[in-house]
Amino acid sequence: MARIAIGGFHHETNCFVDSRTDFAYFASHRDRPPLVYGDDVVQWLTGTTFAIAGFMSDMNARHDLVPLLWTSGGAGAMVTRDAFERIVGSLVGRLSEAMPVDAVYLDLHGAMVTEDFEDGEGELLRRVRAVVGPHTPVAVSLDYHSNVTPQMVDFSDAMIAYRTYPHVDRVETGQFAAKAMEVLLSRGRPSGRALRKAPFLIPLNGQCTLVEPSKGVVELSRVAEEGLVNLSYLAGFPPSDLHWCGPSVVAHAWTQADAERAADEMLRAIVAEEANFAEVMVSPDEGVARAIEVSRTAKRPVVLADTQDNPGCGGTADATGLLKALVSADAQGAVVGFLCDAEAAKAAHAAGEGAKIQIALGGRSGPAGVTPFEATFTVTKLGDGKFNSDGAVSGGRKIDVGPMALLTLGGVSVVVTSKRLQAYDQAGFRHVGIEPSKQKILALKSTCHYRAEFEPIAQEVIVVLAPGYYLADPTLYPFKKLRAGVRLKPLGPTFSGPPNAPARLP
DSSP, X not given: OOEEEEEEEEEEEOTTSSSOBOHHHHHSOSSSXXXXXXXXXXXXXXXXXXXXXXXXXXXXXXXXXXXXXXXXXXXESOBOHHHHHHHHHHHHHHHHXXXXXXXXXXXXXXXXXXXXXXXXXXXXXHHHHHHHOSSSOEEEEEXXXXXXXXXXXXXXXXXXXXXXXXXXXXXXXXXXXXXXXXXXXXXXXXSEEEEEEOSBOOOGGGOOTTSTTHHHHHTTOEESOTXXXXXXXXXXXXXXXXXTOSOEEEEEESSHHHHHHHHHHHHHHHHXXXXXXXXXXXXXXXXXXXXXXXXXXXXXXXXXXXXXXXXXXXXXXXXXXXXXXXXXXXXXXXXXXXXXXXXXXXXXXXXXXXXXXXXXXXXOSOSTTOOOEEEEEEEEEEEOSEEEOOSTTTXXXXXXXXXXXXXXXXXXXXXXXXXXXXXXXXXXXXXXXXXXXXXXXEEEOOSSXXXXXXXXXXXXXXXXXXXXXXXXXXXXXXXXXXXXXXXXXXXXXXXXXXXXXOOOOO
């Protein structure tokens, strides 16, 4: 029986959002557990759909697990210095107190940027390695959207990535990490490791693993097979402005030759499909017109994906472009979810169900050109924002997004939350009396996760480009740190690079 320290620290950083993610945000209970320590890690995370839950379920009976801390800030603006140092300081301090340990497992994201470190996870792993020394295995699970860096690869011994987007395999990823950990405990740290970066960024809309080419790429992944500890594909998170942003292939193996061979083969498969990483998107007016036309005879909802205001990509979830298009077109039987506006929810609760309130809804957080939608709404239904999620992406979570309200204007209703919530689960709609399958049009603030729960009930899915902080076209981002020579999207223009850029990956 081994003594294994476990913990987690998640953040997916959109460097182009005009705010910061502070310690209080990590500490708060939202659509995921708050910052928890010690035994509370087990209490809060057991039975959830996070990777650490899968690792614990497979390893509890065989090993002594020592929980350190776990927290997730979801996706959002750059992490403050204070938040990073307090959380990492506590994790490393607890690890120091737990020594000696035989191994470390960390449930990370892989796309965290802080005020001090453009490679947040690399810095965390550097500090962990300094505590445990050169011989103790360190295994990590990573989000599919991780921007992997050389430092992350060097300081770890197994990197296991989600293989699905929508992320419906987080638990399985934790179980794969457990499988890799068993091999590391048996054989020690591997000597071979390789990192390969694709020569182009892939927009998130083109990363969906339900379809090719991403579906075929992730099927090449390996754990504890053919001389490998892992062969992992990570599609990257384009809104993170760092040198190593973009798709990665990572291999840890027992020999350097095996690591390099496996990584090179997978990279060739990715590069060969460059032209096929794409998704069709339309303007809000075009999308709404099509949805209204289809909904006239459809027996199932038409889904409009408000992809650029996705809180899962760092969006504020209060952009109003698609809402305005629906109202302007006199859409009927349409529901927008979830729009984050704590002030509007508070006003609705003060007025009560059945009341009419005149408010300026959403549009307070930017980006430029996004304005509130001013109208008189009927308060149709109220909720406290506390419910249990049950979908494939986020099932098993206790959700608390603050006071919620269903506001109606003509044929359009808006599900309002007080904290950001991506539309990856149907439970939030039912909380305010909406049965998603019975609506004519569902306008969802999500980029891909919605597909797991809503595509199966949809007559048609239409991806809409309304303004928001996530830009579906990476060529529009004002990168300052990205390495030179990278194409900003498949077959797109090449980034000339920042001044005084560090050397490229050999």
